[in-house]
Amino acid sequence: MAQTQPRRAAAADAVPLITRDQAKELADHIITLSQADQTRVNIVSEWSGNTRFADASITTSGGITDTTVTITVTLGRRRASATSNVLDEASLKRTVDLAIRLARLAPEDPELMPELGPQTYSAVNAYVSSTADLDPETRASAVQRAVNAATASGKPAGAVFSAGFLEATARATAVATSNGLFAYHRSTDAEFSMTARTPDGTGSGWASAGARDWGAIDPAAIGRIAAQKAVASRNPQTIEPGMYTAVLEPQAVTDLVPLLAGAFNARNADEGRSPFSKTGGSNRIGEKVVDERVTLYSDPTDPALLAEPFDNQGLPINRTLWIEKGILRNLAYSRFWAQKQGKQPTAPPLAGGLTLAGGSKSTEELIAGCERGILVTHFFYIRALDPRTVLQTGLTRDGAFLIEQGKVTRALKNFRWNESPLLMLNRLEEIGKPEPTTAGRMMPALRIRGFNFTSLSDAV
Amino acid sequence: MQPTRRDFLKTTAATAASLAAAGPLSLDPAAQTLEAPGPSRAALDVANEALNAARSAGASYADVRVGRYRRQTISTRERQITGVNDGESYGLGVRTLVEGCWGFAATSTMTRAAARTAALDAIAMSRAARAVQKHRVELAPVPRVTGNWITPVRRDPLEVPIEDKIALLLATNEAALKVKNVRFASSSLQLLREVKTLLTSEGTSVTQTLIRVGPSFSVTAIDGGDFQTFEEELAPRGLGWEYVESLNMPGNAERWASMAAEKLTARSVEAGQYDVILEPTNLWLTIHESIGHPTELDRAIGQEANYAGTSFVAPPEKVIGQLRYGPPIMNVQADRTQEGSLSRVAWDDEGVAADKWLLIEKGVFKDYQTTREQVARIQKLTGVTRSHGCSFAESWNAVQFQRMPNVSLLPGPNDIGVDDIVKDTTRGVLIRNRGSWSIDHQRYNFQFSGQAFYEVRSGKITGMLKDVAYQANTPVFWSSMDLIGGPSSYWLGGAFTDGKGEPSQSNSVSHGCVPARFRNVTILNTARSA
Numbered sequence: 001m002a003q004t005q006p007r008r009a010a011a012a013d014a015v016p017l018i019t020r021d022q023a024k025e026l027a028d029h030i031i032t033l034s035q036a037d038q039t040r041v042n043i044v045s046e047w048s049g050n051t052r053f054a055d056a057s058i059t060t061s062g063g064i065t066d067t068t069v070t071i072t073v074t075l076g077r078r079r080a081s082a083t084s085n086v087l088d089e090a091s092l093k094r095t096v097d098l099a100i101r102l103a104r105l106a107p108e109d110p111e112l113m114p115e116l117g118p119q120t121y122s123a124v125n126a127y128v129s130s131t132a133d134l135d136p137e138t139r140a141s142a143v144q145r146a147v148n149a150a151t152a153s154g155k156p157a158g159a160v161f162s163a164g165f166l167e168a169t170a171r172a173t174a175v176a177t178s179n180g181l182f183a184y185h186r187s188t189d190a191e192f193s194m195t196a197r198t199p200d201g202t203g204s205g206w207a208s209a210g211a212r213d214w215g216a217i218d219p220a221a222i223g224r225i226a227a228q229k230a231v232a233s234r235n236p237q238t239i240e241p242g243m244y245t246a247v248l249e250p251q252a253v254t255d256l257v258p259l260l261a262g263a264f265n266a267r268n269a270d271e272g273r274s275p276f277s278k279t280g281g282s283n284r285i286g287e288k289v290v291d292e293r294v295t296l297y298s299d300p301t302d303p304a305l306l307a308e309p310f311d312n313q314g315l316p317i318n319r320t321l322w323i324e325k326g327i328l329r330n331l332a333y334s335r336f337w338a339q340k341q342g343k344q345p346t347a348p349p350l351a352g353g354l355t356l357a358g359g360s361k362s363t364e365e366l367i368a369g370c371e372r373g374i375l376v377t378h379f380f381y382i383r384a385l386d387p388r389t390v391l392q393t394g395l396t397r398d399g400a401f402l403i404e405q406g407k408v409t410r411a412l413k414n415f416r417w418n419e420s421p422l423l424m425l426n427r428l429e430e431i432g433k434p435e436p437t438t439a440g441r442m443m444p445a446l447r448i449r450g451f452n453f454t455s456l457s458d459a460v
Numbered sequence: 461m462q463p464t465r466r467d468f469l470k471t472t473a474a475t476a477a478s479l480a481a482a483g484p485l486s487l488d489p490a491a492q493t494l495e496a497p498g499p500s501r502a503a504l505d506v507a508n509e510a511l512n513a514a515r516s517a518g519a520s521y522a523d524v525r526v527g528r529y530r531r532q533t534i535s536t537r538e539r540q541i542t543g544v545n546d547g548e549s550y551g552l553g554v555r556t557l558v559e560g561c562w563g564f565a566a567t568s569t570m571t572r573a574a575a576r577t578a579a580l581d582a583i584a585m586s587r588a589a590r591a592v593q594k595h596r597v598e599l600a601p602v603p604r605v606t607g608n609w610i611t612p613v614r615r616d617p618l619e620v621p622i623e624d625k626i627a628l629l630l631a632t633n634e635a636a637l638k639v640k641n642v643r644f645a646s647s648s649l650q651l652l653r654e655v656k657t658l659l660t661s662e663g664t665s666v667t668q669t670l671i672r673v674g675p676s677f678s679v680t681a682i683d684g685g686d687f688q689t690f691e692e693e694l695a696p697r698g699l700g701w702e703y704v705e706s707l708n709m710p711g712n713a714e715r716w717a718s719m720a721a722e723k724l725t726a727r728s729v730e731a732g733q734y735d736v737i738l739e740p741t742n743l744w745l746t747i748h749e750s751i752g753h754p755t756e757l758d759r760a761i762g763q764e765a766n767y768a769g770t771s772f773v774a775p776p777e778k779v780i781g782q783l784r785y786g787p788p789i790m791n792v793q794a795d796r797t798q799e800g801s802l803s804r805v806a807w808d809d810e811g812v813a814a815d816k817w818l819l820i821e822k823g824v825f826k827d828y829q830t831t832r833e834q835v836a837r838i839q840k841l842t843g844v845t846r847s848h849g850c851s852f853a854e855s856w857n858a859v860q861f862q863r864m865p866n867v868s869l870l871p872g873p874n875d876i877g878v879d880d881i882v883k884d885t886t887r888g889v890l891i892r893n894r895g896s897w898s899i900d901h902q903r904y905n906f907q908f909s910g911q912a913f914y915e916v917r918s919g920k921i922t923g924m925l926k927d928v929a930y931q932a933n934t935p936v937f938w939s940s941m942d943l944i945g946g947p948s949s950y951w952l953g954g955a956f957t958d959g960k961g962e963p964s965q966s967n968s969v970s971h972g973c974v975p976a977r978f979r980n981v982t983i984l985n986t987a988r989s990a
Contacts, residue, residue, distance in 0.1 A: 052962050054763040058589035062564040063581050064857045066551065083547035085568045095548070102544050105622045107630070109540050136588035143592050163765040165962035195766040272682050279685055380769070383898040385909065385929065385986045388687070393907050395900045416905050416931065418986065454984070455931055457905035458772070
C-alpha cells in the first residue's frame with residue numbers, strides 16, 4: 001500500500017533511543033558504582049507517538065520519550081531493586097545506594113539464584129525505521145484515510161461515527177550483570193485500531209492491525225472493515241443463549257488463547273495449582289491435553305513474531321513448543337524451579353511471542369463449513385473465573401452474526417460467555433490459517449463446537 | 461423539568477451531611493502533621509520554559525505538569541520476599557491548544573532546552589491535528605489559583621523503615637500458614653507518593669503531594685484434588701502508614717486464611733434466582749463498573765468507543781433528569797473531597813477545585829463526570845457551568861483526560877446493617893469481597909463473583925457456598941434494590957489501578973457504600989470439571 005514518506009519525529013530526534021554502546025557504557029558505569037556482591041542493570045529506553053480520534057476529530061495526540069534504569073543488587077542471599085529515570089551521576093549513585101539499603105534490610109531469600117554470566121542470544125531484527133519515524137502529520141494523514149474509508153463504506157447506514165487509535169513505539173532494552181552478561185535489543189511496534197458505529201445506534205464494527213513495521217498496516221482497510229462490520233451488525237436479533245458452534249475470527253482467538261499462558265507455569269502445576277497438575281505432585285507433560293491438531297509455540301526469531309530474545313534477567317529465550325499435536329510438551333520453569341526439578345529454565349510463553357499453528361483455511365472457509373453457528377469478531381472484558389480449568393467470562397463485541405448453512409445470515413445481539421480456552425481446544429471442529437493479529441502474535445480462526453454463550457447483552 | 465443549579469446544590473449538601481454522619485471513616489483533621497511542600501525551583505524553571513515556548517509558538521492555551529513519582533512495592537509469599545522495588549519517575553508533560561486542537565509531549569530530560577523542545581513538539585501535534593477536526597475544543601472558565609496541598613496523613617508510608625513493612629507482611633503470612641490445609645499465603649504493599657506541579661497559561665500554579673497505600677493479602681488452601689483461594693478486601697486508601705497499621709494484618713490473617721480452608725468444604729451453589737445481599741466489600745466494585753463508568757461523559761459521547769466502550773446512559777439530552785437508574789432510596793454521589801479516599805485532591809490536572817455532586821438522586825440520573833472541555837456539551841441540560849474537576853493523567857508522561865472521582869452509594873435513613881438485612885431475607889445468597897468481574901462495553905450485562913458466599917434461609921445464614929457468580933443487567937439490577945444499610949454500615953472500598961483511555965492510563969478511585977439487597981438475581985455456578 002502507498003504510504004507517504006515518513007519524516008523523523010521531532011521527539012525522536014531530540015532524544016533518540018539509547019544505543020548498544022551507550023547502554024553498555026551506562027550499565028558498566030552503574031556496576032562500578034555498586035559495592036554489592038552482584039549487580040544487575042536493566043535499561044528501557046522508549047519513544048512513542050500516538051494519535052487518538054473520535055467523531056472525525058483528533059482528540060489527543062502525544063509524543064513521549066523516557067529512559068528508565070532498574071538496578072538490582074544482591075548481598076549474600078538478599079536482593080532488592082530500585083528504579084529511576086533520573087540519570088545524572090548523583091541520582092545514579094542515590095539509586096544504587098537505595099537498592100543496597102533495601103537489600104540489606106530484606107531477609108535472606110532461600111530461592112535466590114545468582115545473576116547470570118555471559119549468554120548467547122539469537123539475532124532478532126525487530127526494529128523498523130518506518131515505525132520509529134512515524135511523525136504527527138503522517139499519523140494524522142493515516143487517520144484521515146481510515147475515517148474517509150469508513151465514511152464511504154458506512155454509507156448504507158448513513159453517517160457512521162468512527163473512533164480509533166494509532167500508536168507507534170520504538171524501544172531499546174538492555175540487561176547487564178556484574179558477572180559479565182550484556183544483552184541489548186531494539187524493537188518497534190505499530191498498532192492501529194478503529195471502531196465504527198451506525199447513526200441509529202444498533203450497529204458497531206471494529207478492526208485492527210499491529211506489526212513491527214508500520215508499512216504493513218493499511219489504515220484505509222481498517223476503516224473499511226470496521227464500517228462494513230458496523231453496517232452488517234445493525235438491528236441485531238435475539239437468539240436463546242446456549243451452546244453453539246462458534247467461528248472465532250483470528251482477533252477473537254488472540255483475545256482468548258494467550259490466556260493459557262499462566263497455566264504453563266511449571267511450579268503452579270507441580271504444586272497442585274494448575275490444570276496441568278497431576279494428583280500426587282507432578283505435572284502432565286507428555287499427556288494429551290487438547291485436540292491433536294493444536295500446536296502452540298513461542299519463537300522470538302520467527303519472522304512472523306520477532307520478539308525479544310531474552311528476559312529481564314538476561315536468560316536467552318529460544319523456540320519452545322508448549323503443545324505439540326495436542327500433547328503438553330513444556331512448561332515454563334523459573335531458574336529456581338528448574339534447578340530444583342532438574343530441568344532447563346524456560347521463559348513464560350508470551351515473552352517469546354506466541355503462534356497457534358494451524359491449517360490452511362481462511363475464516364470464510366470456516367464459515368462455509370458451518371451448518372449453524374455464531375461468528376465472533378472479537379471479545380471484551382475477559383476475566384478469569386476458575387484457575388483449575390482456565391475458565392473465563394467475557395462478552396462478544398462489534399459484530400456477532402448467525403451462520404446458517406455455511407452463510408452469515410443475520411446480526412445477533414452480543415452475548416456473555418463462560419468458556420475455557422483449554423477446554424475449548426478439545427472441542428475443535430476446524431482450525432484456520434494463522435495470521436498476524438498484533439505484533440508478536442500469529443493466530444488462526446477457529447471453529448469450536450459447543451461454545452458456551454450464557455446470557456444476552458444489550459450493548460451495541 | 462430540569463433541575464436548577466440551586467436545587468442541585470441543596471440536594472448535594474443535604475446528602476453530604478448524611479454521609480458525614482457516617483463517622484467511622486473519619487480521621488481527626490488535626491492528625492495531619494505533614495506540611496504541603498511547594499514547587500521546587502527546578503520544576504518551576506523548566507515548566508515556565510515550556511509554558512513560554514508554547515505561548516510564543518502560538519498556543520491559545522497551554523498547561524505544563526512536572527511530576528515526581530515515587531512508588532515502592534514489597535511482595536512476599538509464605539516465608540520469603542518475592543520482590544522489593546523502589547521506583548522514581550520524574551519528568552514534564554506539556555499540553556497545547558492551537559486553533560481548538562490538542563497536542564501533548566512529554567520528556568524525562570529535565571533541562572530548559574528539552575522542555576522547550578517538548579513544547580514545540582506539542583505545538584506540532586496540535587497543528588497536525590487540524591487536518592482531522594470536526595469539533596473545536598472550548599474550555600469552560602476556571603478561576604486562577606495558586607497553592608499547595610498534601611494528602612492528610614499522620615505518617616508518610618515511604619518514610620517508614622522497610623524492615624517494619626517486611627516484618628508486617630511476613631508475620632501476616634506466618635499467621636495464615638497456621639491454618640490447616642493452607643499451603644500458600646502472599647501479601648504485599650504498594651505505596652505511592654506523587655508530587656506534581658501544574659502551571660497553566662491562565663496563571664494557575666499549584667503543587668500537590670498525593671499519598672496512597674495499597675495492601676493485599678491472599679491465601680490458597682489445598683486438600684485432595686481441590687484448591688480454593690481467599691483474598692481479603694484490604695481497601696487501598698489515600699491515607700498514610702497509620703491506615704496500614706490499623707488493619708492489623710498479622711492479627712487477622714489466621715481468620716482470613718480459615719476462609720480459604722472453609723471454602724474447601726463449602727457446598728457448590730445451585731444455580732437459579734436468589735435474593736442477593738452484597739456486603740460493601742463486594743458492592744463497591746459493582747458500583748464502580750455499573751455506575752462509575754457509565755456516568756463518564758467521554759464514554760457517553762463516544763470518545764472511548766474504540767476502547768473502554770460507550771455508555772447506556774446516553775445521549776445526554778435523553779437521560780439527564782429522566783433516566784430512572786434505581787429506586788428512590790438510591791442516591792449516588794461523586795466526590796473528590798472525601799477523607800481517606802483515593803481520588804481526593806485539592807485541584808484536578810486543569811487546576812479545577814475538587815467538587816462534590818450527585819450523579820443519581822432518588823434513583824434518577826442527574827449529572828455526569830466532566831472536564832473543562834466537556835462542560836459546554838451538557839451545561840444547558842444540567843445548569844452546571846463549571847467543570848466537575850475530573851481531568852487527570854496517571855503520570856507526567858500521559859495526557860490528562862476525564863477520569864472517575866470517588867463514586868459512592870449514600871446510606872439509607874434507617875441505621876440498619878447487614879445482619880438486619882439477612883434477618884429480613886427468606887431465600888438468598890450473601891456475598892463478601894470482590895471476585896472475578898466483567899461487564900460489557902455499554903455497561904448493561906455484568907457478571908461478578910466474590911470471595912466468600914453464604915446461603916441465607918428464613919433470616920439466617922445456613923452454610924457456606926462456593927462457585928458463585930451473579931449476573932444481571934445494570935438497570936434491572938439497580939431497580940431490584942429494595943433494602944440498604946444505614947450510616948453505620950458505610951464502608952469505603954477502592955481500586956488502586958483502574959484502566960481507561962488510549963494509551964491506557966491507570967487511575968485510583970474509591971467507592972463507599974452500605975450493604976444492600978437485590979431481589980431475584982441470577983446466580984450462576986462457575987465450576988466446571990477439566
